[in-house]
């Protein structure tokens with residue numbers, strides 16, 4: 053991480069089934085949030101006094117959330133205090149589906165987001181060690197090493213965020229997402245609302261405004277933190293139009309795509325992504341192992357990994373829909389990613405950016421529209437509004 057010292061990630065184990073549906077993390081949803089500094093619990097504070105302070109703060113914040121959010125808790129909220137070591141062991145190492153993480157790693161490497169020698173499993177385990185608090189059902193989890201209840205402003209804002217999640221579980225439900233893009237959009241709604249509640253608490257109690265900017269994160273971190281970085285600005289945009297009632301209406305017609313989160317004005321104007329038909333099957337010997345829609349934000353991170361951030365944002369805009377497929381044949385793989393653009397101009401803009409990206413990765417052109425990069429063959433075609441990227445590679 054570029055700013056390791058001030059980033060604390062909060063992980064939510066979402067037992068609320070309507071809120072879970074992560075392709076990459078099917079058993080639990082990783083929920084993160086940034087706060088302004090790490091906190092240390094003063095040595096010598098007894099467990100009993102610590103837990104008492106947590107409960108006292110919880111009571112105060114619960115009342116604050118009920119009055120500001122305009123919703124009452126239907127059930128009691130329980131607090132569970134965890135240690136960092138426990139979280140890493142159970143929710144970091146123990147919570148990963150290694151097969152799926154390996155597939156995800158393979159896709160990220162094929163599209164040059166992470167380098168060849170990167171270990172995604174290690175990254176995910178390390179990240180779990182930054183959890184501060186989480187919520188599931190009617191329970192809030194706090195990690196003792198990072199959560200100091202005598203710091204009423206920062207710890208209170210964290211609780212306000214988690215309590216907002218509990219209210220979401222009591223009052224709203226969301227559809228099961230059909231793709232990574234839709235999953236990220238739904239997470240952005242949920243985290244955006246909780247983030248806004250947390251920020252309002254912070255500001256009302258004299259804390260700093262703590263908005264995160266995408267540019268300080270590496271593309272992989274940005275992909276992971278998308279619901280936190282872009283969820284709150286999205287929900288704030290809607291909230292400023294017409295308050296919480298309009299935010300609540302979002303749950304009845306939730307966003308389906310990261311493009312809607314990135315451009316809330318388009319979403320409110322009725323813009324919707326298009327479902328893209330995959331290209332024809334590559335041949336009988338290839339077996340499909342994955343099909344997904346990645347979305348504008350993913351396209352942006354692919355570009356950002358090797359291009360200037362502004363150029364990446366601009367070139368990813370105009371996304372209309374996509375379909376990504378992964379095929380297997382023996383130890384060979386074929387990734388195909390068809391991206392549909394608003395018009396031919398947008399498709400050309402993406403084409404130019406992607407070819408520049410290939411050049412920046414040191415890819416060698418072997419013939420018209422084909423390159424070799426890091427042991428992979430990359431083909432790029434564009435036809436009208438549709439771009440098609442094909443990556444072929446083998447594993448040892």
Ligand SMILES: [Zn+2]
Pocket residue numbers: 064083084085213214217243246
């Ligand atoms: Zn959250």
